[in-house]
Amino acid sequence: MPAENYSFDVWAEKKWNPSGLLIEQGGIYEFRTEVLEDLSDASIPCTPDGFDSVNILMTLTEWLRRAPSDKWFCLMGTQNFKMTTAFTIGSARRDYKANHSGELMCFVNDVSGFYFNNKGRISVTVIRIE
Ligand SMILES: [Ca+2]
Numbered sequence: 541m542p543a544e545n546y547s548f549d550v551w552a553e554k555k556w557n558p559s560g561l562l563i564e565q566g567g568i569y570e571f572r573t574e575v576l577e578d579l580s581d582a583s584i585p586c587t588p589d590g591f592d593s594v595n596i597l598m599t600l601t602e603w604l605r606r607a608p609s610d611k612w613f614c615l616m617g618t619q620n621f622k623m624t625t626a627f628t629i630g631s632a633r634r635d636y637k638a639n640h641s642g643e644l645m646c647f648v649n650d651v652s653g654f655y656f657n658n659k660g661r662i663s664v665t666v667i668r669i670e
Contacts, residue, residue: 547665550648552581554655557645561647561666563640570632570635570636570668571664571667572664573629574663575587577659577661578631578659581657582643589614590648593635606626606649607628611649616629616647617644620645622642646664
């Protein structure tokens with residue numbers, strides 16, 4: 541099967557970034573990222589791998605993150621806006637096997653009401669391996 545290669549942009553301040561790409565259950569996908577505009581959460585510079593809490597307030601609110609066990613600002617994917625399908629992407633991921641079918645949606649991990657102070661843009665490339 542020829543590799544399918546698809547790119548789209550993710551804005552850090554957007555709670556959802558629809559990709560226009562249908563992910564198929566059982567497919568295996570590789571993700572690559574390139575930061576097009578520097579990423580920051582308020583004054584904290586970061587990467588698509590995310591960052592650990594830098595103060596007690598952040599530590600105490602980790603459980604409020606949309607994906608509580610993933611780092612702040614870690615690049616995440618879901619299908620069709622369903623948080624039950626959420627998976628970690630980060631800066632790169634080689635072998636994501638889709639458990640669901642649906643449109644790929646991406647976001648950087650944050651508390652729902654705190655996207656207003658996010659900056660940056662990431663180009664995400666998705667390659668179907670199998
Ligand atoms: Ca934020």
